[in-house]
Amino acid sequence: MLIAMDAQHQLVNAATADRQIEYYCPGCVQPVRLKRGGSDRATFCPRPCHGL
Ligand SMILES: [Zn+2]
Structure with a gap:
């Protein structure tokens, strides 16, 4: 996921995200x-969720 x-x-x-900060999935708040x-493309783990 990218957002x-x-x-x-x-x-x-x-x-543009900061590694030091905790982030959550906008859909399920995981x-x-x-x-x-x-790779030069940053993503959020674990996997694509809610089309993000
Ligand atoms: Zn989710």
């Missing part, structure tokens, strides 16, 4: 973790 929600319920793009590995 997640922070503790202030702001939607954040993975590309905690998601920022993943910025070898």
Whole structure:
């Protein structure tokens, strides 16, 4: 997923997200973790959810 929600319920793009901050799925409010590995495209774990 490329969009997640922070503790202030702001939607954040993975590309501009901060690794230090906890993010949640906007759909099911499950905690998601920022993943910025070898690829240049940052995403949120675990997997695409709600079409995000
Ligand atoms: Zn979800």
